[in-house]
Amino acid sequence: MQDYRALRIHRGDDNDFSVAVESVPASTLPDGDILVRVHYSDLNYKDALGAIGKPGVSRNFPHTPGIDAAGEVVSDSTNQYRPGDRVLISGYDFGMNTPGGLAQYCRVPLQWVCPCPPQLDLPEAMIFGTAGLTAAMCLDKLARLQHKAISDTRLLVSGASGGVGSLATAMAAKLGFQVIAMSGKTQAHDSLRALGATEVISSAEWLEANKKALLKPQWDCAIDTLGGDALFNIIKATEREGAVAACGLASGADFAATVYPFILRGVALLGVDSAEQANDYKRKLWLHLATDLKPASLRSMCEEITLEQVPDVLASMRAGRSRGRYLVRVD
Ligand SMILES: NC(=O)c1ccc[n+]([C@@H]2O[C@H](COP(=O)([O-])OP(=O)(O)OC[C@H]3O[C@@H](n4cnc5c(N)ncnc54)[C@H](OP(=O)(O)O)[C@@H]3O)[C@@H](O)[C@H]2O)c1
Structure with a gap:
């Protein structure tokens, strides 16, 4: 060579x-x-x-x-x-x-x-890449706690115009969730609707720490790519017995938190690290990406x-x- x-x-x-x-x-x-x-x-x-x-x-x-x-x-x-x-x-x-x-x-x-997988060509595999594996793993972890029909479940995706966020939006919409896409880019709102989001909201008011112990519940579960105070705000606005899959830190690594959403609403916080998963699990995720999760x-x-x-x-x-x-x- x-x-x-x-x-x-x-x-x-x-x-x-x-x-x-x-x-x-x-x-x-x-x-x-x-x-x-x-x-x-x-x-x-x-x-x-x-x-x-x-x-x-x-x-x-x-x-x-x-x-x-x-x-x-x-x-x-x-x-x-x-x-x-x-x-x-x-x-x-x-x-x-x-x-x-x-x-x-x-x-x-x-x-x-x-x-x-035979259903994927090499460019398609890299459009997914780590972002797709991560979004698929978030959906997999949320599914384990799913207690409502998918079509009745409101799923929030933050940082929705980014790599993980846009794939999570399209994949969750394909599965039949009611996807609420949260984005800081007004110019991305139309494309997020085109990916299947039923609602698009601005991230602006969600980024700063909020003193309220709980917020009005707005979604049943969430995929968060932002981290920081946005993550805890998202947890506080999650429905009773809902779950939040936290995979990113695009907005920050630290957040101030209380136990209230966990002990008063039973909300679960699920950590996601796709990089270190076992080879067998990654093969399963690739197969899902190639088939049921592959957006048109x-x-x-x-x-x-x-x-x-x-x-x-x-x-x-x-x-x-x-x-x-x-x-x-x-x-
Ligand atoms: N845990 C894991 O296994 C894993 C795997 C892959 C990625 N990640 C993490 O997930 C996050 C997203 O990764 P990515 O590859 O999708 O990145 P990306 O393509 O750069 O997307 C990040 C999105 O977050 C929003 N954003 C960026 N900076 C921000 C800021 N300062 N304040 C608020 N919003 C901001 C933007 O979306 P909007 O403008 O639409 O809001 C941006 O498009 C990163 O933190 C990455 O490290 C984790």
């Missing part, structure tokens, strides 16, 4: 960070079971944080980001896959301290690899970009200006 193209993040002498596409030697690939030629990747908020050197994402520089990849097996020392098999890699340490998917090649352990509008939910365009899009993600999913054509 010769040099290959990769997006690389460099740390400068002043602890500043630069991102550019480079040709890198094959020796930069780590040891591992499976060598994959990457055709598509995508962008997630974690990549945006990694590009400015957030230590929770990567501490090794230069670093190849990209927490998702879809491609074809080149070689597999475990003989589980054959050359040419279509595979998906998401989460674990991929694109963190291990070189990731925004590169023509990656090498990973067997346990990080899932077969791509999936192809229209992304903007396709090249590796060279990635640095600008990561900056707009950090500024909260991005919309929907970004599919990165790598090869």
Whole structure:
């Protein structure tokens, strides 16, 4: 194998960070079971944080980001896959301290690899990516506490114009929920209705801490990508015996809380971490994404970009200006 193209993040002498596409030697690939030629990747908020050197994402520089990849097996020392098999890699340490998917090649352990379901092509798989797996896992966790018919259930999605939010909106609408999409972008309201939201509300009044112990119940369950005080406001406005799946921190990591929504309304707070889930569970989620959760509008939910365009899009993600999913054509 010769040099290959990769997006690389460099740390400068002043602890500043630069991102550019480079040709890198094959020796930069780590040891591992499976060598994959990457055709598509995508962008997630974690990549945006990694590009400015957030230590929770990567501490090794230069670093190849990209927490998702879809491609074809080149070689597999475990003989589980054959050359040419279509595979998906998401989460674990991929694109963190291990070189990731925004590169023509990656090498990973067997346990990080899932077969791509036949119902999905590689671009579709990366329109979903980690965002789709996370939205699917939120829906799965909420379903375990579901006590009303889906068609009678009001489900709130916050950060609805973002990657996780837009997929959660479309997938929940496909399942038959009454989806209330919460967004800070008035210009996204029409597209959220087109994805299947029955109601769209502004996030503005939900972001600041509110002194009231409880708020008027407005939804039965919620998928929250914002975190911070918005998360606790959403919990306080959840119906009796409802549940909130918390998966993000786009608005903040900290929030002040009381026990009232939990002990007076029985609301459940469900944490969601898609990255570290067992390979078997990820395979099940991929199969759901490929079948019952796949929105008819999936192809229209992304903007396709090249590796060279990635640095600008990561900056707009950090500024909260991005919309929907970004599919990165790598090869
Ligand atoms: N737990 C997990 O396994 C997991 C997996 C994937 C992602 N995540 C997390 O989920 C969150 C969403 O990820 P993503 O990839 O969907 O990101 P994204 O595409 O950047 O979407 C985030 C959305 O949140 C809203 N937002 C952004 N900044 C905000 C701010 N300062 N205040 C209020 N709203 C803001 C915006 O939506 P509106 O303008 O429509 O409100 C934005 O589109 C991130 O925090 C990410 O780290 C977690």
